Amino acid sequence: MTIRIATWNVNSVKARLPNLLAWLGEAAPDVVLLQEIKCTDDSFPRMEIEAAGYRAETHGQKTYNGVAILSRRPLAVRRRGLPGDDDDPQARYIEADIQGDGGRPVRVASLYLPNGNPAPGEKYDYKLAWMDRLIGHAATLLAQETALVLGGDYNVCPTDADVYDPKGWQADALCRPESRARFRHLLHLGYTEAFRALHPDRERAYTFWDYQAGAWPRDLGLRIDHLLLSPQAADRLRACDIDKGPRGAEKASDHTPIWVELDD
């Protein structure tokens, strides 16, 4: 048996509720990591999602950001918010233990890394500082030797192969060397980036296409949504892929889901 864990930046869970429910019904993932829910915890569409068979834990915020974890299995939240700055008001991190429920337990986190544009500037500084906090917390988690999936919208294109126009994007916060160096730092701690581990040479593998300028029909995309696995999770990795279906739907998010399958 396997457990399937997906991540999807839905760009407003309320605006995307029909798309999300349809996709839960088709794809039937066991766990879904959501980003940019853009609502508070008490306005999250909990009843509809529970009716679809999922428990939901949220770390919401009005208007911007907000993350959530949906799970068919029981789950226990470990933390809301990334440690390292108690004054940070932005809701970009939630972490939970998914119960084994007959299989093996797995720890997951849903993260929404700051975009960081314009760069250079204050927003870019916040992005890099947030990445430094993530590196610190990811190292702490690694020492606990659990099967762990750090998934979400990293707002980083790891290499030029993950960008439709590398030259045009080289000065953007998603592609700048400081962002990429910190992403590599995460990997050097001991994490495995699931998609490239299984598809090292696949081209034009994107998870995001801008709403503007016909980016989707022209396939002008970026790969910025990632699933990072601790060694104990990487040992269980069986499959990973991008599900482009939802990006082609009516009223689509500008991101599409990416998922991993782990031995259960």
Added chain:
DNA sequence: ATGGTAGAAGGTCTA
């Protein structure tokens, strides 16, 4: 050179 799109909020910001 600009605007092109989308979402939430609300008379603009974020992406």
